[in-house]
Amino acid sequence: MDDKYLLYIDILGFKDLVDNDINKVKDLYQVIASLNVHQHDSFKAIVFSDTILIYNNFPTPDEKTKAYTVMFLCEFVQDLQHRLIGRNITFRAVITYGQFINYEINQIPCFYGAALIDAYLMEKEIPCTGLFIxxxxxxxxxxxxxxxxxxxxxxxxxxQNLHRLEYEGHSNGWLINELGLTRDVMAETLxxxxxxxxMRNHSNPKVSTKYSATWNLYVNQYPKTLELFEQNSFNLNAIYPEIDWDEWLKLIPEDYSYIQEGG
Known part of the structure; x- marks a missing residue:
């Protein structure tokens, strides 16, 4: 079975990390090593340099199995996005389908196929950040x-919690707390x-343009919520005043606490 669903993730700005802060590179690899995908027997992950490849190692003969596979690939990206909060690192990712072969010869990993080439070429042409399918x-x-x-x-x-903010209102903080989604709301907001x-402050105009394109996608999807964010300088207390956000923000490493400045 050579055809797979393939998730191709490119960590952006990796060269600058290697050149300027090797400790952040080590921290990044610790984050990657902690991802949920490594605990899931139905998927395999390959990591090399600034690239993460994740694919299914089971057949997908029916629509239910296909939906299961795509859902988990999206959730793996969601997991990475949450774990990168506060690290000033982001990524661009593509989910595609096609030929992907992976095996070892004398402990040397071999991986190739049309899906990998297609994902690589597509990802490089996207002037944006985030996940694409x-x-x-x-x-x-x-x-x-x-x-x-x-x-x-x-x-x-x-x-998904920004959708809840946009379409279910901003006054149900107690419900978020009850459902145990507080950490996820914080991660999405940050x-x-x-x-x-x-988008506003990056020193490289090409990079800020990519963030601008990403921001516009979110604005189109969550116009009321993002307007609220801007009006309140992304202050989490203004979004859900019922929750003690200061306690949740302590989960973020002190070195990266600047992301709540103005909040």
Whole structure:
């Protein structure tokens, strides 16, 4: 079985990390090593340099199995996005389907195939950040909302709690607390703040343009919520005043506490 669903993740700005802060590179690899995918026997992950490849190691003969596979690939990206909060690191990722072969010869890993080449070429042409999915794969996506990006790609919103903010109102903080989603709400809010501040302040115009494109995708999907964020300088207490956000923010490493400045 050579055809697989393939998730291709490119860590952005990796060269600058290697050149300027090797400790952040080590921290990044610790984050990657902690991802949920490594605990899931149905998927395999390959990591090399600034690239993460994740694919299914089981057949997908029916629509239920395809939907299961696509859902988990999106959730793996969501997990990475949450774990990168506060580290000033982001990524661009593509989910595609096609030939992907992986095996070892004398402990040397071999991996290749049309899906890998397609994902690599598609990812390099996207002037944006975040997760993208091909039309074929998106046909099996029944969990995460998407927005058309190009002829064969859709942007995937792995920010389900922002949808709750947008369409269920901003006064149900008690419900978020009861459902145990407080950490996820914080992660999604701070991720959006990270995009906004890099759009406004990044020293490289090409990079800020990529963040601007990402921000616009979120604005189109969550216009009321992002307006609220801007008006309140991304202050989490203004969004859900019922929750003690200061306690949750302590989960973020002190070295990266700057992301709540103004909040």
């Amino acid at each position: 091909t039309d074929r794969c998106n046909a099996s996506n029944n969990i995460f909302r998407t927005q058309r990006y190009s002829d064969d790609l859709n942007f995937v919103f792995v920010t 991720h959006i703040k990270f995009i906004f501040e890099n």
